[in-house]
Amino acid sequence: MNTLFPIYVKMDQLQTLLVGAGPVGLEKLQAIFTNSPFAFVHVVAQDILPEVWDFAALRDTVRISQRGFLPSDLLDKDLVVLATNNEALNKEVRKLTQQAHILLNVADKPDLCDFYLGSVVQKGNLKLGISTNGKSPTMAKRLKEFFNELLPEEIDDTLLLMQALRKQLKGDLQEKIRVLNAHTKDSLKRGE
Template sequence: MPVYPINLNVQDRLCVVVGGGAVGARKALLLVRCGARVTVVSPEVTDALRPDIDSGAVCWRARGYCSVDLAPGPFASLQEGGAPEETASVSGAVFLVIAATDNPAVNARVGADARRRGVLCNIADRPEACDFTLPAVVSRGDLTITVSTSGRSPALARKLRKELETLLGEEYAVGLRLMGAVRKKLLGEGRDPETHKIQFRRVIDGGLISLIKEGRFAEVDRLLLDALGEGYTFDSLMKAV
């Protein structure tokens, strides 16, 4: 099934992961890294989650999944004689949920609850039941490259990710930070945005990434001078970001 590629902004959004095993932990930690407010619902969690739970980056509900885990509102204590589904919920509106338990019935229940509440849902290993799939990811600083096979072969996606990881070193992270600083400085000087495009191409096409990879920073400075003029040097720009 063809998928529509999109990058979600989850900064300060409430995201729920049902399942605290290796798969759930991996999904939860990536959400934390992207700035989400993460709640994990699981009777037990893997050790990989413990530091983030201890620091407060992850909220752990140490129990099985309840339908109200996807309901907006404050978390409430169980009242005498009350059912968990009636009295407990996470704080705020849930943006997305990931079902990553080893129990298909629980995962299906999460999916049904998510559809009823209009919450984006991913069910591990069941792309046909998902609102979104999670691609293989290569990250170099702020550079994010994703590989998707539309759920047909996660193994092939992993292979391609590993190949990309060998091709793309930290020079891309450094180059992106540098170009971000260049863009910020140009905008601050009030230059014509259309002119920026030409200048950016001159820097990138001039071999910026290769020069950074090889540590030829004097040549980086010459490239910046030729493309942008005085006041643009590697050291000064990197100190500004």
């Protein structure tokens, strides 16, 4: 059973530490900025792919320190993402983040994670997160492809219309919910 609680985080209001700047680190960095273009990320790594340097050069909110991890890197951090093959380092950082109450994601190590970076489907303002509870990133990727093909590009137009309708509605919250639910149910029946 998947007991994860799905949330969407405002990364431009948080400080993130990414340890590791190889292919997996680059993938994590790209995922963060694909979903949150104004995220604040400090990258720490001994070895850094040229693509990571190139990626960071285009963003004012990415800082790179070419060196090993230091416990002081955790100061003022809200999230930590580890993209290393160093099991001892991963366990050390896990212990430190638990002590500091900082959420941690460790690439390909679900047992060390507080949260997972799931697959994401985005069509304008609509964003769907897909989680397999860390069991199968491949399945999550296939579902992402399926939903990307299934959802029409025009769905964002519908969301904007729903937002306008929501702003026009009068009454208490329950009445607004009733009207919006009825409207979306009718729209789905008509295939809009």
